[in-house]
Every structure is written in C-alpha cells, then in structure tokens.
Amino acid sequence: MRISLLLSATLLPAAALAQDAPILLDPITLYGGLTPIEAQAYGRANTVLTAQDFRERGVSTVEQALRQVPGVSVAASGESNAQIRIRGAEGNHTLVLIDGVRASAGDQEYFLSGLSLANVDRIEVLRGPQSVFFGADASAGVVNIITHKGGAGTEASATVEAGDGWAASAHVSTRGERGGIALNAAAREDDGYDVSAGDGGDDDGLNRESLQLSGDYALTDDIRAGAMLRRATEGYDFDAINFAPTSARDYLVDSNGHADREEKAGQIWLEADMLDGRLSNRLSYDQTRYEFDDHLWTQAEARTDIWKFRSIYGIDGRVAEASQTVAFGLEQRKDENSIASEKRRRSNSAVLEYRGAFANGLDVQFGLRHDNNDVFNDATTWSLGLSYQMPNAPLRLHASAGTGVVNPDYSELFGGWGYVGNPNLRPEENRGFDMGVEATLLDGRAVVDLTYFHEDLEDEITFSGTTLPDGTNYYNQDGTSKRRGVEIAASLQATDDLRFGANYTYLHAKDPDGSVEIRRPRHQLGLNAAWTFAEGRGTLSGDVIYASGSYDEEFWNYDPATGVPKTELPSYTVVNAAAGYDLTDKVRLTGRVVNLFDEDYSDVWGYSARGRTAYVGLAAKW
Template sequence: MLRASLLASVAATPFFITAATAQDYFDIGEIIVSGGLSPIEANAFGRASNVITAQEIERRGLTTVQDALRALPGVSVNGSSNSFTQVRIRGGESGHTLILIDGVEAAGGDGEYVLSGLQTANIERIEVLRGPQSVYYGSNASTGVINIITRKGAIGDTYTATLEVGAATTATAFVSRRTERGGVALSFSHLDDRGYDQSGDGGEKDGLERTTINLSGDYLLTDDWKVGFTLRGSDEEADTDPSPFGATDADSYVVDDPDEFSTRDERTASIYTEYEMMGGRLTHRLSFNKTKYKSTYSSGLPVTRESEAVKYRLSYGLDGRTVADTDHLLSLLVENKKDSSDDNPLYAREATSVALEYRGSFANGLDVQAGARFDDNTVFEDATTWNVGLSYQIPDTGVRLHASAGVGVVNPSYFELYADAYGYSGNPNLTPERNESFDIGAEFAILDGRGSFDVTYFNETLIDEITDVATGPGAFSFVNQAGKSDRQGVEVSGNIQATDALNLRLAYTYLDAKNPDGSVEIRRPRHELALGATLDTFGGRGSVSGDIRHVSGNYDSQFWQWPAPTVELPSYTTVNVAAQYELSDTITLNGRITNLFDDDAVDAWGFASRGRAAYVGISAKF
C-alpha cells in the first residue's frame, strides 16, 4: 500500500511524476496515473489497464512505442509502411484511441496520431486504458487511452546518453536537476532510420528521420502551492511510396518512388498550477494545454490542426481525510476545448464540458469508481457519457474480480462536417459516434505471489457510426449509420517471476469484430499472441530477452479492385531478441535483432514488411 504522503504527491501531479519518486520511494507500478480525474492504485482500479515501465522498455530492447504496445492484450498495432503505424484498442477504429504525451493530446484537431518514429527514449512509463474513457478525456477516447509519461529525473543531477547503430542510427541525451521542492528536465532524441522498400519491389529504401526535444519543470512555491510546465517539439520526414489508381494486383498497388515523402511537425505545451486547502482535504488544479500538429502526406499540401484546452479540477475528501488518503473522493472537472484545422479555415469546433467522479474504498475489499460527463458542443449535437468500474479483492484467495461499463464518443471530423472537395459534400447534421462497452474479468495471484494472471471478457458496440454514402453520380456525403458494429473478445495476460533470474510474460487477444452488415472489420486480427522471457545473467550485470509475436485471422481490402474484396492476410510470427551488459556502473553495452527469422509480417495488402535488422549500442548514465 502506498504511504499517504507519497500518494498525496502523486495526486497533486497526475501527469508529472518524478523518476526520483518512482525509484527511491515506491514501486510506480502500484498506481495508474491516467485512471480518471486523479491517480488510483492499480489493485483498486476496476477498468482494464496495462503499464509498461522504463525498466521493462530497457531490458527488452524496446526502442519504439509501437513495439512496446504490440505485446499488450487488447491492443493491435498495424503498420502499412515504415512511416505509417496505427493502433486500435478492442477492435475500434484507429481514431477512436486517444494518445496523450504527459497528459496532452499528441495530435491536434480531428487528426489521429501516427506512432511511427515515436521513440521510447526518455519515457518513464506508458499507460494503456482499455474501454471508453470519454468521461475523463472527452472525444476520441472512445475505445481507450494511451498516456506516454516522459522522464523527469531523480533528486540531484542526472545525465544520460545513448548511441545505437545498425539498420538505424539513434542518439539520445537527458539532463535534469531536482530537489525536494521540484526540478527541471531536458531530453533530446534523434532517429535516422534508413528503412526498407515498402513497395517490396527491391527499389530504394524508404527512410525516416525524426528529432524530438522535451523540456519540463515543476516547483513547490509553498508547501501547498505548486506550478509546472512541459514543452515538446518533434519534427519528422519520411519517404513514402504511392498507390496508383491503375493497379491491378498487390505487386503494382504500391510502387517505388524516390521523390514521395511525408512530414510531421508536432508542438505541445502545458502549464499548470495546483493548490491544497483545508489541510489537504480540498485540492485545486488549473491547467492550459495546447497542441499544434502540422503534417503532409505523400508530398501533398501541409495541413495544420490545433487544439487548446483549459481545465479546472477540484477534488474533495468526503470522509474528512485528505485527498491523498481518503476512502471516499469526489472530483469535479470543468473544461473548455477549442480545435481547428486549416483544411476548413472557416470552421472550428468548441465544447464546454463538466465531469463528476466518485471513488469509494470499502472495508470488505470493494472499490468503486463512477463518473459522468456532459459535453456542450457548439457545432453538432451535445453528448453525455458515463463510466463505472468495480474491483473486489476476495479475502484470503489472491483473486481480484474487476468489471467496468461505460459509453465513449467520437466527434465528427471537419471533412465529414464541411467537405467540399473530391466529390464529397459535408453533413453538418452529423452526431458523435457512440461506443457502448462492458467488460468483466478476474486477476489471480500465482506461485505464492511470484506472478499474476488476468482473464477479461469484453463487449463493445459502436452506434451511429459515420460512413460515406453516394448521393449521385460521382457525388458523396456522410451519414450516421442505422446499424451497429459489434466487437467482443477475450484478453489474457500473465507475468511470472519463475526464478530469481527468469521472468516470463504472456499476452493473448481473441477478437471478433463485425461491420453492421456482418462482414469482418479490416486490419483487426482475430488472434494475437505474445510470449516473452527475460533472463538475468553475469550475476545481475547483464540480461537476455526474447519476444515472440504471432498474428492470424487478419483481413484487409484489396483496394486495387472495385468493389474491393476483403481477403484474409497470411498469418505471421516474428521473433525479437535483445541483450545488455553493464561494462561498469555507468556504461552499458546493448544489442538487439528484430524479426530474427526474416518473416513476411504483412499487415496491409500491397505493403512489404521490414525484414531482419540488427543494432548495437552503448548507454551512459551519471
């Protein structure tokens, strides 16, 4: 159980947890930072979630966020090229998963965030919440949330640097200074990935280059008053290959072109202040977040999407104790959000939202989380969402039951509302898509607490899905469908410390995802299995890690035909291995091989996959 003083610190800074706190005082895996309007202990959290820590990222040789997510239950990561990777949770659309970086939306406006090129360097942890989270995060958190929390540094001065060469060259640096009252951290990463020919024609390699800089800081002005900020900038340029309209088969659908490229310029910023009253029984948090996301695709014109959000949160301990150690917590969120896109410069969207959350912990082992939210939208129909989570520890059994239910929403896009191009006309009368969901599961402690095993059944239904319809010869518009898209499945995860040196892990997802007409949803594998092991070697100075991933039952449309038939893709199995060895207390040697057996791991018809690739690197910390 977390000590009250430490939980108070975490609750006061829900998106800015310091590495010092994590390393020196408690196991950071015991809390879910993104679990609602404030952090919550994992064993009390009723909704399905996973956490990937910096230690796991390092030991498994995970250098990109998409690779880290591939081993999680309920999460499907599909790449159609070296520069375009989508993530889907529980079979939802890729734009139905909200991706945050330090609690700030990674993509502005109505754009989805493409994970390609996003490195794990200087990431403290990745939290994944499965199921609707719109009560806490609004639109696009319909099937889940991924919150990437960056490193903030330990108390004192911290300096680290890494260099890796091979199929790509990566360089990173991190510096921080922190005291008991706060600190500042600066991180840098640069990736030059030489890539591969995504057309599969044996032509020029489609590379990717990305540079990211993060600056963050926080400080306790008084024992009750804290201020902080985070700034992030990331620039990316990637080679792409076009898909010609005259293609007649998979080989001609994607053709080699050395002149095609895509770019991304990402800018995010957040400032916040927090204040405690009544001896910590009442807390306030006021923040301002801004995202500016500029991108081009396949040498097209740049599009800039922006979002701004002002949020105020009040939390109150109902039983007379502080917010940190109360058993009954009530939180209120008031938010105003604006977003815009220069592909429709005459229009913008704005919403004013109010959300309320209750959390209760009871002596019999039952924990309850319940929330509701109302969005007052200016340009389309208002939305009401809700979420309930239950967690129950069965006494003296090592078994925890958990269940959740809720509704999430996805707002209509600018193009769907206002389109006037390519034969499309927008429909300003569209309503938000709604995702209704429930899940139920059980977590078992095994081997005298050396491991755990979780099985969860989920059921989700997408209502009012927005789709395009023909309105005449060569003319199209958008409507909310009358039918329902049903998705259900089973998520299995396990982690066992088999011996003092050997750790084993497992993740499996079975998914049945159907369109309203009963056809299978594309790029949503029916079966995904991940098995992994990490062995400590050389008396703890080194480790060897291996991960196996199997994907089958994945369908995609063959878009070079009309009407495009949906056909099952070949199953594939990939193996990644990684090793590290501490040359000294400050220098570590690393090596890894991805796709060891050079399997054709194709996620989309016509797009080739990356073959075997090897890397070697060195890291230093002071």
C-alpha cells in the same frame, strides 16, 4: 481452453523453478480518472509497461512496445504510419497522450512512427470507453506515454545506437526539495527499406527529432506550478499508389515521395491544496499544434486549445489519504483545421467523479460527463468501475461499463478534396462493458488476468464515394458495429533471474452489415522471456508475436456493384531478440535483432514489413 494453453506454454514449465520468497512490488499508480488511482483498485482493464520492460525486451519505439499489449492491434504501412486499435475499434477512437497532453491536434488521428522510448518512464494503456475522463476521441481507450522527469539530485544519461541508420538520446534533470526541471532529447535517422517490396526499389526511410522541457516548483507549502514544452519534427519517404493495380504486390509504385510532419505541444498548470489538504484544485491550459506537408498536393495544419479545472474533496480526510473522494471538473476545448479554415469546433464540458475504497476489499469509481458542442449534437457519457479483492483468496474481480463518443471530423462535417461534408452528423457512440478475474499465485511470483469485453458502436460515420440523397458524401450508419473478445495476460518470475510473460487476444469485430472489420487480427499471441546473468550485469531476452485472422481490402479487385472485397492476410510469427551487458557501473552495451528469422509479412495489403535488422548501442548514465 485458451488460458490453459498459455499457462502450459509459459507458466507451468517454469513453475518448478519458482522460489518460496514472496515478491513485493511498489504499487503502480494510473492516471485513470480525475485523480490518480492504484492499479489494484482500478476496475477497468489496463496494462502498464515500464522502462524496465523496455530495457529487458530491447524495444526502441512505442509501436514495438504496444505490440505486446492484450487488446491492442498495430497496423503499420511502412515505417511512417503505424495505426493502433483497441478492442477492434477504429484508429481515431484511441486517444494518445504524452504526459497527459494530447499528442495530436484538431481532429487528427495520431500515427505512431519513430516515437522513441529512450526517455519514457512508462506507458499506461487503458482499455474500454474513457470519454468521461478524457473527452471525445477516447471512446475505445487511452495510451498515456509518461516521460522521465528524474529523481532527487542531478541526473544525466545518453544513448546511441547503430544499425540500418542510427539513433541517439539524452536526458538531464535536477530536482530539489521544492521542485525540478528535466530536458529530454531524441533523434533517429532510419535508412528504411523498400516498402513496396519491389525489385531494386529505393529504401523508404524516416528521420525524427524531438525535444521536451518540463519543470515544476512549489511556490508555497500548498501551491505548486509547472510547465511542459514539446516539439518534434519528422520526415519520411513514401511510394506512390498505383490506381490500377492487379495485385497487392503492384499496389505501390517505387517513387521518391517525401513528407514532413511537425508537432508542438505545451502545458502550464497550477495546483493548490486547501482545508488542510482536504480540498485539492488544479487549473491547466494545454495547446497542441500539428503541421503536415507531402510536397505534392497535401498541406494541413491543426490546433487544439484546452482549459481544464479540477477540484477533489476528501470526504473522510485529506485527499492523499481519504478512502472516499468526490471530484468535479470543467473543461473548455477549441480546435481548428486548415481543411475548413473558417470553421471551428468548440465544446464546454462538466465532469463528476466519485471514488470509494472500502474495508471489505471493494473499490468503486463512477464518472459522469456532459459535453455541450457548438456544431453537432451534445453528448452525455458515464463510466462505472468496480474492483473487489476477495478476502483470504489470491483473486481480484474487476468489472467496468460505460459509454464513449467520437466527434465528427472536419472532412466529415465540412467536406474537402471535392467531397461534400454533412453538418448534421451525430457523434459516434461506443457502449461497452468488461469483466474479469486476476489471480496472484506462487507467493506473488505469478499473475494471470482473464477479461471478457463486449462493445457496441452506434452511429458510425461512413464515407460514400457517390453523392447521397441529401447531397453529401458522409452519413451515420444504421445498425451496430459489434466487438466481442477475450484478453489474457500472464507473467511469472520463475527465479530471481528468469521471467516469463504471455498475452493473448481473441477478437470478433463486425460491421453493421455483418462483414468483418479490416486490419484487426482475430487471434494475437505474444510470448516473452528475460534472463539476467552475471550477478545482474547482463540480460538476454526474446519475444514472439503471432497474428492471424486479419482482413484487409483488396483495392485491385474493386467492383462498382459490390465495392472493395475483403480478404484475409497471411498469418505471421515474428521473433525478436535482445541482449545487454554493463561494461561498468555507468556504461551498458546493448544489442538487438528485429525479425530474427526474416519473416515475410504485412499488416496492410501492399505494404511489406521490415525484414531482419540488427542494432548495437551504448547507454551511459551519470
């Protein structure tokens, strides 16, 4: 019934406009394992957002882009913190990567805030347990943000935008036969708004600056080397918490709080092909650092170091052309956090992957991983993905199953802020499977994908405000956190100039005690459309985001006997619009309006969302 609703709302009205000529698209390659894999051969549910999508929709941040991805929910508490959850899992169960390197360090969950799309080529969202290939913290999925590296020759581009603040970006790159180098820079000064929704309160703004340098070079015909360095600084305003609120409206108190974040990341790598391309090896070293200071009572530093080795063997030919490959990987990870400055977490891991593409349309991916941890239990995870293109039919069946883990963090293990940690905690384990069907219709102009998912979280780590019998404040819950749901994605190229898209997610997420999980909408619907006019010089687009059935905790109604009650947040519908026009072949005028109808809504009790805001900008390329 739901898929019929989506088809009626987005596909059928435009179907009559579809032309007969088939659409041929370049294959999309995912980094969904030890080796890249084409999306059409990947068994796991995934979504790929491209720079063209961002340009047409007029979105400017990663947070905005992810709100139109099935299976993904975003809960923002102001401009400074946006938490993502995949398939109803916790926020720290999704791993965020930037060019394959962890965006956050230590055990820190990555909060999206002001992360610009200006120099992003695409975002890959992989849903379901991914720990086999990406390690702990990827038990629910992965968001991999891939930046622009430039094409052959020399490229340069810049953008500037104004509206309730300003934003700017720049890119320059050069690439020859043996390699290339790219520099990306972005800055944003957001004047913000009153997050507390009080009368006459000051605006809570955000500023962010980022710089990334990356390059690669072919030392010989068979050996390549590369490196990446990234640094981002961010400052944001926040309001104080009222510890004796009587409603959501007075949970926050207007104040002049200000906090600063700093992110540093780097990678160096070396690749070597052997046996006439039949064996491919890669060695890399990643380092990520994070610093935080709220200038009141919290200062934190974290660091992660990862060595990785990967070797791929083509069973029936060169790795690039082989239909079957086997891969082996080794990983050594160390991290630290100032919460427990004398403590470290270390792990050594081994990974095995098999991939096979068969003539009958069947693609198989299997992975197995073992983590040897030094301060908590070891973990073994596995993953199986199947994709089957039905012969003589425009249908592709896909299914996957596997397990993922999330390690205890430093506070949970070692305590802090007056609470006692529990060194006997076990890693959380997520077990899940999904199955779906993808239909390609109208000579490739329409694609509809329907996926059912089923995930169970065991040993969920929980905080207790009162001291437990073992003298700690943290424990592994008994029972299972259950998450079930349906994801639907649909797109239609109605004409050469008119495109429609839709996505819908139904989520049923419960704690082991049967209570609803917070900040996870039960129903999420996204609709979008883009029209190109003036022989491709202009675009006009709009998108609609609807969410309902999301619960949050009423902090102001705490009862020592029953705890904090959970109540449902009001549903909301947000409409955004954007337009662009090429003034010349190299200069484009852009405009967008966020929350066009000034919807009053919230993802988190006590934190209001931004009202209607307009922006205008210019983009240039050379």
